[in-house]
Amino acid sequence: MPAQGKVSLPVIKRLPKYYRYLSEMKQKGITKVSSSELARIMGTTASQVRQDFNCFGGFGQQGIGYEVNRLHTEIGSLLFKEDSLKTILIGTGRLGKAISSYLNNDTRGYRLLAAFDVQEDVIGTQLCGMTIQHIDQLKEFCKSHNPDVAVLCVPKLSAKELAPTLVELGIKGFWNFSHYDLAVEYPNIMVENVHLGDSLMSLSYRVNSLEHQQ
Amino acid sequence: MPAQGKVSLPVIKRLPKYYRYLSEMKQKGITKVSSSELARIMGTTASQVRQDFNCFGGFGQQGIGYEVNRLHTEIGSLLFKEDSLKTILIGTGRLGKAISSYLNNDTRGYRLLAAFDVQEDVIGTQLCGMTIQHIDQLKEFCKSHNPDVAVLCVPKLSAKELAPTLVELGIKGFWNFSHYDLAVEYPNIMVENVHLGDSLMSLSYRVNSLEHQQ
DNA sequence: TAGATTGTTAATCGATTAACAATC
DNA sequence: TAGATTGTTAATCGATTAACAATC
16 A cells, blocks of 8 residues: 555546546456557556556556456546545536536536525525525534535635635535635645636637647 | 747646736736736746746836736737637537536637537527537538537547547537547647546545545 | 846756566 | 566656846
């Protein structure tokens, strides 16, 4: 068991991609794969593949390669634990709704427990089998259920207001769709940002500069 | 005017964040900012801020700092051009719906022209003022409207099937929500991936390893 | 002029890639 | 044994940070 705290973020970010391609191979019935073959499929180098796996002790056999099933299981158990992460959703607008059904249907490792909002007219309505609660009930809920992860689908200012409370209530990870930069203010908390606006802007920069060239 | 083709991806990815913080300062009525102040707010270093801006020629004045308005305008004109990018949406499921209203309401630089799907029962229905069309009409539509960007909210296999056609029809940029790795197969096309599943997996890895430590 | 702060060059750091000994 | 392919160390590359001369 290696010191996983030392694994660098670029490596961690590649794990899901390995996992996806290994799932695919498994489905196709492929039982063995070499670092160079995996690299070719994923658009990287064999060196990087081996370096990455060796952050976790190395899952291969010299002269032979990697067993797809074993590798899939090993990476899977790095990404997911037996207990799924207790998760709450904050903000049930268009994006919140889409995300909640994504979490419920297309995802492993997370269990969506509750959804909160401020809009009076949505409180009490159903969302993915949950009754949307008023944000005022957040503290009480967290104290009795101890969620691990909060999904923030609220505007920047609401996120900023809620963050200290959520951290204090024991939230350890944020899936952050707001433009509030949690990671700057709470360095010890795990934050995964999905900044759709930023993503669009950097795409438009690149597409526009492409046109300039031609 | 510098050779923007040389600007590295990490720099490009930081531009939207600068832009956001500058918008905020502008709103607050702040007119001047130094690289060190901007760095402090954004959680980076003054060196990086200056290096980044100097990729585009440098927007500051020695001894004085940066004028917020000017900097905001300059970065804005890097990110957006006069003409917004003609955009089509492919896949109008939960995610596609959320994304289309995001594009229509919260975004600059993009103009959503049309939406396509395969599900017979949604064809002809309305989405953000557009009539959802059958994917069979894609070619014809592109030939007459020449869209720049395609938003892919479809499953992996559909994305893989559609990609060559879309590239051939002149699509220059993809906002890719599918798990198909476009960038590997089409190195000359601009791809911005939003892999929600990957994002969740890397968060769960980090939250889980946090628990291990404590 | 003195203080401040940029633009830019140099140093450092970390991540990726290459090389090769170990070993199946 | 010979060929293949890993695990691991070394070399390279690129990005970040530090330093400092230029200049407002």
